[in-house]
Amino acid sequence: MAFLKYSKSxxxxxxxxxxxxxxxxxxxxxxxxxxxxVSGFLLATLITLSVILLxxxxxxxxxxxxxxxxxxxxxxxxxxxxxxxxxxxxMIAGISMLFFGYDYLNFLGFTMNYTAxxxxxxxxxxxxxxxxxxNEGAAFYEKWRSLVDEAEQLKRENLQSQxxxxxxxxxxxxxxxSLNSLSSLISEDPSKAEKFLDEMSKVYRYMLRxxxxxxxxxxxxxxxxQSYFHLLKTRYGDGLDMDLKIDEKLLHYLIPPLxxxxxxxxxxxxxxILRDSPLTIQLLTTNSKKLIVTNNLQRKNRLVFxxxxxxxxxxxxxxxxxxxxxxxxxxxxEFSVIVPLIQP
Numbered sequence: 291m292a293f294l295k296y297s298k299s300x301x302x303x304x305x306x307x308x309x310x311x312x313x314x315x316x317x318x319x320x321x322x323x324x325x326x327x328v329s330g331f332l333l334a335t336l337i338t339l340s341v342i343l344l345x346x347x348x349x350x351x352x353x354x355x356x357x358x359x360x361x362x363x364x365x366x367x368x369x370x371x372x373x374x375x376x377x378x379x380x381m382i383a384g385i386s387m388l389f390f391g392y393d394y395l396n397f398l399g400f401t402m403n404y405t406a407x408x409x410x411x412x413x414x415x416x417x418x419x420x421x422x423x424x425n426e427g428a429a430f431y432e433k434w435r436s437l438v439d440e441a442e443q444l445k446r447e448n449l450q451s452q453x454x455x456x457x458x459x460x461x462x463x464x465x466x467x468s469l470n471s472l473s474s475l476i477s478e479d480p481s482k483a484e485k486f487l488d489e490m491s492k493v494y495r496y497m498l499r500x501x502x503x504x505x506x507x508x509x510x511x512x513x514x515x516q517s518y519f520h521l522l523k524t525r526y527g528d529g530l531d532m533d534l535k536i537d538e539k540l541l542h543y544l545i546p547p548l549x550x551x552x553x554x555x556x557x558x559x560x561x562x563i564l565r566d567s568p569l570t571i572q573l574l575t576t577n578s579k580k581l582i583v584t585n586n587l588q589r590k591n592r593l594v595f596x597x598x599x600x601x602x603x604x605x606x607x608x609x610x611x612x613x614x615x616x617x618x619x620x621x622x623x624e625f626s627v628i629v630p631l632i633q634p
Contacts, residue, residue, distance in 0.1 A: 515551060518554065543633060584624050
Protein backbone atom coordinates (compact mmCIF):
# COMPACT_ATOMS: atom_id res chain seq x y z
CA MET A 291 0.00 0.00 0.00
CA ALA A 292 2.73 2.47 -0.86
CA PHE A 293 0.96 5.80 -0.87
CA LEU A 294 -0.32 6.42 -4.39
CA LYS A 295 2.01 3.67 -5.66
CA TYR A 296 0.80 0.25 -4.56
CA SER A 297 -2.37 0.59 -6.59
CA LYS A 298 -3.93 3.35 -8.68
CA SER A 299 -6.96 3.34 -6.38
CA UNK A 300 -4.97 3.94 -3.22
CA UNK A 301 -5.64 7.65 -2.91
CA UNK A 302 -9.38 7.01 -3.06
CA UNK A 303 -9.09 4.26 -0.44
CA UNK A 304 -7.25 6.73 1.81
CA UNK A 305 -9.95 9.36 1.27
CA UNK A 306 -12.68 6.79 1.97
CA UNK A 307 -11.25 5.35 5.20
CA UNK A 308 -8.88 7.79 6.90
CA UNK A 309 -11.10 10.84 7.60
CA UNK A 310 -13.97 8.77 9.09
CA UNK A 311 -11.52 6.84 11.28
CA UNK A 312 -9.92 10.08 12.46
CA UNK A 313 -13.33 11.47 13.47
CA UNK A 314 -14.35 8.24 15.26
CA UNK A 315 -11.01 8.10 17.07
CA UNK A 316 -11.45 11.71 18.23
CA UNK A 317 -14.95 10.96 19.53
CA UNK A 318 -13.45 8.22 21.73
CA UNK A 319 -10.64 10.56 22.72
CA UNK A 320 -12.57 13.69 23.62
CA UNK A 321 -16.23 12.79 23.76
CA UNK A 322 -18.53 15.84 23.58
CA UNK A 323 -15.57 18.21 24.02
CA UNK A 324 -14.62 17.35 20.42
CA UNK A 325 -17.60 19.37 19.15
CA UNK A 326 -17.57 22.27 21.61
CA UNK A 327 -15.70 24.66 19.30
CA VAL A 328 -14.97 24.83 15.59
CA SER A 329 -11.28 25.59 16.20
CA GLY A 330 -10.91 22.66 18.61
CA PHE A 331 -12.71 20.32 16.21
CA LEU A 332 -10.55 21.34 13.24
CA LEU A 333 -7.25 21.24 15.17
CA ALA A 334 -7.96 17.86 16.75
CA THR A 335 -9.10 16.44 13.40
CA LEU A 336 -6.01 17.79 11.63
CA ILE A 337 -3.58 16.36 14.21
CA THR A 338 -5.25 12.96 14.41
CA LEU A 339 -5.64 12.70 10.62
CA SER A 340 -1.97 13.64 10.13
CA VAL A 341 -0.81 10.87 12.47
CA ILE A 342 -3.10 8.32 10.81
CA LEU A 343 -1.95 9.44 7.35
CA LEU A 344 1.69 9.05 8.44
CA UNK A 345 0.92 5.50 9.58
CA UNK A 346 -0.83 4.81 6.25
CA UNK A 347 2.14 6.06 4.22
CA UNK A 348 4.56 4.00 6.33
CA UNK A 349 2.40 0.93 5.78
CA UNK A 350 2.60 1.68 2.06
CA UNK A 351 6.38 1.69 2.15
CA UNK A 352 6.34 -1.64 3.97
CA UNK A 353 3.93 -3.03 1.37
CA UNK A 354 6.21 -2.13 -1.52
CA UNK A 355 9.27 -3.60 0.21
CA UNK A 356 7.43 -6.86 0.89
CA UNK A 357 6.02 -6.96 -2.65
CA UNK A 358 9.57 -6.74 -4.03
CA UNK A 359 10.75 -9.38 -1.56
CA UNK A 360 7.86 -11.77 -2.23
CA UNK A 361 6.76 -11.04 -5.83
CA UNK A 362 5.54 -14.53 -6.79
CA UNK A 363 1.87 -15.44 -6.80
CA UNK A 364 2.62 -18.46 -4.57
CA UNK A 365 4.02 -16.07 -1.94
CA UNK A 366 0.87 -13.92 -1.77
CA UNK A 367 -0.51 -15.28 1.50
CA UNK A 368 2.87 -15.15 3.20
CA UNK A 369 3.34 -11.54 2.07
CA UNK A 370 -0.14 -10.48 3.22
CA UNK A 371 0.28 -12.20 6.60
CA UNK A 372 3.59 -10.44 7.26
CA UNK A 373 2.15 -7.17 5.98
CA UNK A 374 -0.87 -7.32 8.28
CA UNK A 375 1.30 -8.01 11.31
CA UNK A 376 3.46 -4.96 10.53
CA UNK A 377 0.41 -2.80 9.72
CA UNK A 378 -1.22 -3.69 13.05
CA UNK A 379 1.93 -2.84 15.00
CA UNK A 380 2.22 0.50 13.17
CA MET A 381 -1.47 1.22 13.75
CA ILE A 382 -1.15 0.51 17.49
CA ALA A 383 1.92 2.74 17.62
CA GLY A 384 -0.02 5.56 15.92
CA ILE A 385 -3.05 5.26 18.21
CA SER A 386 -0.77 5.09 21.27
CA MET A 387 0.98 8.22 20.10
CA LEU A 388 -2.36 10.03 19.94
CA PHE A 389 -3.72 8.86 23.28
CA PHE A 390 -0.56 9.26 25.34
CA GLY A 391 0.39 12.46 23.53
CA TYR A 392 -2.99 14.10 24.13
CA ASP A 393 -2.89 12.90 27.73
CA TYR A 394 0.56 14.40 28.25
CA LEU A 395 -0.50 17.74 26.71
CA ASN A 396 -3.97 17.62 28.32
CA PHE A 397 -5.23 18.61 24.89
CA LEU A 398 -8.92 19.64 25.07
CA GLY A 399 -8.89 18.44 28.68
CA PHE A 400 -8.12 14.83 27.66
CA THR A 401 -7.02 12.31 30.29
CA MET A 402 -6.05 8.73 29.55
CA ASN A 403 -9.01 6.36 29.17
CA TYR A 404 -7.92 2.76 28.57
CA THR A 405 -11.40 1.57 27.64
CA ALA A 406 -11.52 4.13 24.84
CA UNK A 407 -7.91 3.28 23.95
CA UNK A 408 -8.56 -0.44 23.40
CA UNK A 409 -11.88 0.25 21.66
CA UNK A 410 -10.11 2.58 19.23
CA UNK A 411 -7.49 -0.11 18.59
CA UNK A 412 -10.25 -2.61 17.72
CA UNK A 413 -11.81 -0.10 15.32
CA UNK A 414 -8.33 0.48 13.89
CA UNK A 415 -7.94 -3.25 13.33
CA UNK A 416 -11.19 -3.31 11.37
CA UNK A 417 -10.09 -0.33 9.26
CA UNK A 418 -6.71 -1.97 8.75
CA UNK A 419 -8.29 -5.12 7.37
CA UNK A 420 -10.56 -3.05 5.13
CA UNK A 421 -7.69 -0.94 3.79
CA UNK A 422 -5.59 -4.05 3.16
CA UNK A 423 -8.47 -5.83 1.44
CA UNK A 424 -9.29 -2.84 -0.77
CA ASN A 425 -5.68 -2.20 -1.74
CA GLU A 426 -4.86 -5.86 -2.39
CA GLY A 427 -8.04 -6.20 -4.42
CA ALA A 428 -7.29 -3.08 -6.45
CA ALA A 429 -3.66 -4.14 -7.01
CA PHE A 430 -4.74 -7.64 -8.04
CA TYR A 431 -7.29 -6.27 -10.49
CA GLU A 432 -4.76 -3.86 -12.01
CA LYS A 433 -2.20 -6.64 -12.40
CA TRP A 434 -4.82 -8.93 -13.94
CA ARG A 435 -5.92 -6.18 -16.32
CA SER A 436 -2.30 -5.55 -17.29
CA LEU A 437 -1.72 -9.27 -17.97
CA VAL A 438 -4.87 -9.44 -20.10
CA ASP A 439 -3.78 -6.38 -22.11
CA GLU A 440 -0.29 -7.81 -22.58
CA ALA A 441 -1.72 -11.17 -23.64
CA GLU A 442 -3.88 -9.43 -26.23
CA GLN A 443 -0.90 -7.45 -27.49
CA LEU A 444 1.21 -10.61 -27.65
CA LYS A 445 -1.56 -12.28 -29.62
CA ARG A 446 -1.53 -9.35 -32.04
CA GLU A 447 2.26 -9.63 -32.32
CA ASN A 448 1.93 -13.34 -33.10
CA LEU A 449 -0.68 -12.58 -35.75
CA GLN A 450 1.56 -9.85 -37.17
CA SER A 451 4.49 -12.27 -37.21
CA GLN A 452 2.42 -14.85 -39.03
CA UNK A 453 1.15 -12.25 -41.48
CA UNK A 454 4.65 -10.92 -42.21
CA UNK A 455 5.91 -14.46 -42.70
CA UNK A 456 3.11 -15.33 -45.08
CA UNK A 457 3.46 -12.03 -46.93
CA UNK A 458 7.13 -12.80 -47.40
CA UNK A 459 6.49 -16.26 -48.74
CA UNK A 460 3.19 -15.96 -50.62
CA UNK A 461 4.15 -12.82 -52.50
CA UNK A 462 4.23 -13.25 -56.29
CA UNK A 463 8.04 -13.21 -56.52
CA UNK A 464 8.57 -15.97 -53.99
CA UNK A 465 5.71 -18.06 -55.31
CA UNK A 466 6.88 -17.62 -58.91
CA UNK A 467 10.48 -18.52 -58.00
CA SER A 468 9.37 -21.53 -55.97
CA LEU A 469 7.10 -22.81 -58.74
CA ASN A 470 9.77 -22.13 -61.34
CA SER A 471 12.31 -24.11 -59.30
CA LEU A 472 9.79 -26.91 -58.89
CA SER A 473 9.03 -26.92 -62.61
CA SER A 474 12.72 -27.19 -63.49
CA LEU A 475 13.27 -29.98 -60.98
CA ILE A 476 10.33 -32.01 -62.29
CA SER A 477 11.98 -32.37 -65.69
CA GLU A 478 15.59 -32.53 -64.45
CA ASP A 479 15.34 -34.53 -61.23
CA PRO A 480 11.89 -35.83 -60.20
CA SER A 481 13.16 -37.09 -56.84
CA LYS A 482 14.49 -33.64 -55.95
CA ALA A 483 11.23 -32.11 -57.14
CA GLU A 484 9.33 -34.39 -54.80
CA LYS A 485 11.65 -33.40 -51.92
CA PHE A 486 11.22 -29.72 -52.77
CA LEU A 487 7.43 -30.02 -52.80
CA ASP A 488 7.49 -31.87 -49.48
CA GLU A 489 9.62 -29.17 -47.83
CA MET A 490 7.46 -26.45 -49.34
CA SER A 491 4.33 -28.02 -47.84
CA LYS A 492 6.06 -28.24 -44.44
CA VAL A 493 6.88 -24.54 -44.59
CA TYR A 494 3.34 -23.45 -45.33
CA ARG A 495 1.81 -25.91 -42.88
CA TYR A 496 4.02 -24.61 -40.07
CA MET A 497 3.35 -20.97 -40.90
CA LEU A 498 -0.40 -21.49 -41.03
CA ARG A 499 -0.55 -23.03 -37.56
CA UNK A 500 1.89 -20.72 -35.73
CA UNK A 501 -1.01 -18.57 -34.52
CA UNK A 502 -2.15 -21.45 -32.29
CA UNK A 503 0.91 -21.36 -30.03
CA UNK A 504 2.69 -18.45 -28.37
CA UNK A 505 5.92 -20.46 -28.05
CA UNK A 506 7.47 -23.47 -29.70
CA UNK A 507 10.50 -25.59 -28.90
CA UNK A 508 13.85 -24.81 -30.47
CA UNK A 509 13.81 -28.30 -31.98
CA UNK A 510 10.53 -27.69 -33.83
CA UNK A 511 11.66 -24.25 -34.98
CA UNK A 512 14.92 -25.72 -36.31
CA UNK A 513 13.02 -28.40 -38.23
CA UNK A 514 10.96 -25.66 -39.83
CA UNK A 515 13.93 -23.45 -40.70
CA GLN A 516 15.69 -26.36 -42.39
CA SER A 517 12.64 -26.88 -44.60
CA TYR A 518 12.52 -23.17 -45.31
CA PHE A 519 16.24 -23.07 -46.04
CA HIS A 520 15.84 -26.00 -48.44
CA LEU A 521 13.61 -23.79 -50.61
CA LEU A 522 16.15 -20.96 -50.52
CA LYS A 523 19.05 -23.32 -51.22
CA THR A 524 17.27 -24.76 -54.24
CA ARG A 525 16.91 -21.26 -55.63
CA TYR A 526 20.34 -19.79 -54.78
CA GLY A 527 22.47 -22.93 -54.97
CA ASP A 528 26.11 -22.50 -53.93
CA GLY A 529 25.56 -18.82 -53.18
CA LEU A 530 23.88 -19.61 -49.86
CA ASP A 531 25.01 -21.77 -46.94
CA MET A 532 23.72 -22.44 -43.45
CA ASP A 533 25.72 -23.82 -40.55
CA LEU A 534 24.09 -25.24 -37.40
CA LYS A 535 25.96 -25.58 -34.11
CA ILE A 536 23.20 -26.38 -31.66
CA ASP A 537 23.61 -27.94 -28.24
CA GLU A 538 21.15 -30.84 -28.09
CA LYS A 539 20.56 -30.13 -24.38
CA LEU A 540 18.83 -26.88 -25.37
CA LEU A 541 16.47 -28.32 -27.99
CA HIS A 542 13.57 -28.42 -25.50
CA TYR A 543 13.96 -24.71 -24.69
CA LEU A 544 11.32 -22.37 -26.09
CA ILE A 545 11.31 -19.61 -28.67
CA PRO A 546 8.57 -17.54 -30.36
CA PRO A 547 7.48 -19.20 -33.64
CA LEU A 548 8.92 -17.84 -36.91
CA UNK A 549 11.80 -16.12 -35.10
CA UNK A 550 14.38 -17.95 -37.20
CA UNK A 551 12.44 -17.43 -40.43
CA UNK A 552 12.38 -13.67 -39.83
CA UNK A 553 16.14 -13.57 -39.13
CA UNK A 554 17.10 -15.78 -42.08
CA UNK A 555 14.81 -13.84 -44.41
CA UNK A 556 16.37 -10.61 -43.14
CA UNK A 557 19.86 -11.87 -44.02
CA UNK A 558 18.81 -12.97 -47.52
CA UNK A 559 16.93 -9.74 -48.20
CA UNK A 560 19.77 -7.34 -47.34
CA UNK A 561 22.85 -9.17 -48.66
CA UNK A 562 24.25 -10.21 -52.03
CA ILE A 563 24.18 -13.94 -52.69
CA LEU A 564 27.01 -14.96 -55.00
CA ARG A 565 28.46 -18.34 -55.91
CA ASP A 566 32.01 -16.97 -55.61
CA SER A 567 31.18 -15.21 -52.35
CA PRO A 568 28.41 -17.15 -50.62
CA LEU A 569 26.23 -15.72 -47.91
CA THR A 570 26.71 -17.91 -44.85
CA ILE A 571 24.11 -17.95 -42.12
CA GLN A 572 25.18 -19.54 -38.87
CA LEU A 573 22.92 -20.64 -36.03
CA LEU A 574 24.64 -21.53 -32.78
CA THR A 575 23.83 -21.81 -29.10
CA THR A 576 25.92 -20.58 -26.18
CA ASN A 577 26.53 -21.80 -22.64
CA SER A 578 24.40 -18.90 -21.42
CA LYS A 579 21.35 -20.47 -23.11
CA LYS A 580 21.15 -18.04 -26.00
CA LEU A 581 20.74 -18.59 -29.72
CA ILE A 582 22.91 -16.52 -32.04
CA VAL A 583 21.94 -16.03 -35.68
CA THR A 584 24.79 -14.46 -37.61
CA ASN A 585 25.70 -13.84 -41.23
CA ASN A 586 28.64 -12.34 -43.09
CA LEU A 587 27.89 -8.84 -44.40
CA GLN A 588 27.95 -8.24 -48.14
CA ARG A 589 25.34 -5.58 -48.46
CA LYS A 590 23.61 -5.02 -51.77
CA ASN A 591 24.79 -2.03 -53.79
CA ARG A 592 21.24 -0.74 -54.15
CA LEU A 593 19.45 0.35 -51.03
CA VAL A 594 16.82 -2.07 -49.81
CA PHE A 595 14.08 -0.41 -47.80
CA UNK A 596 13.74 -1.82 -44.30
CA UNK A 597 11.08 -0.83 -41.78
CA UNK A 598 12.56 -3.35 -39.30
CA UNK A 599 9.10 -4.84 -38.73
CA UNK A 600 10.56 -8.33 -38.28
CA UNK A 601 13.18 -7.41 -35.68
CA UNK A 602 10.73 -5.13 -33.87
CA UNK A 603 8.21 -7.97 -33.83
CA UNK A 604 10.68 -10.32 -32.11
CA UNK A 605 11.71 -7.58 -29.68
CA UNK A 606 8.10 -6.85 -28.75
CA UNK A 607 7.34 -10.51 -28.11
CA UNK A 608 10.21 -10.87 -25.66
CA UNK A 609 9.26 -7.61 -23.95
CA UNK A 610 5.64 -8.67 -23.54
CA UNK A 611 6.69 -12.03 -22.11
CA UNK A 612 8.93 -10.22 -19.58
CA UNK A 613 11.97 -11.99 -21.01
CA UNK A 614 15.50 -10.78 -21.55
CA UNK A 615 15.73 -8.54 -24.62
CA UNK A 616 17.30 -9.60 -27.91
CA UNK A 617 20.64 -8.03 -28.81
CA UNK A 618 21.75 -6.85 -32.26
CA UNK A 619 25.41 -6.54 -33.24
CA UNK A 620 26.86 -5.13 -36.44
CA UNK A 621 30.66 -4.76 -36.65
CA UNK A 622 30.72 -4.07 -40.38
CA UNK A 623 31.80 -7.63 -41.19
CA GLU A 624 29.11 -9.68 -39.50
CA PHE A 625 25.53 -9.05 -38.48
CA SER A 626 24.33 -10.98 -35.44
CA VAL A 627 21.10 -11.25 -33.48
CA ILE A 628 21.29 -12.84 -30.04
CA VAL A 629 18.00 -14.41 -29.01
CA PRO A 630 17.47 -15.62 -25.42
CA LEU A 631 16.10 -19.15 -25.12
CA ILE A 632 13.19 -19.48 -22.70
CA GLN A 633 13.32 -22.25 -20.14
CA PRO A 634 10.18 -24.42 -20.28
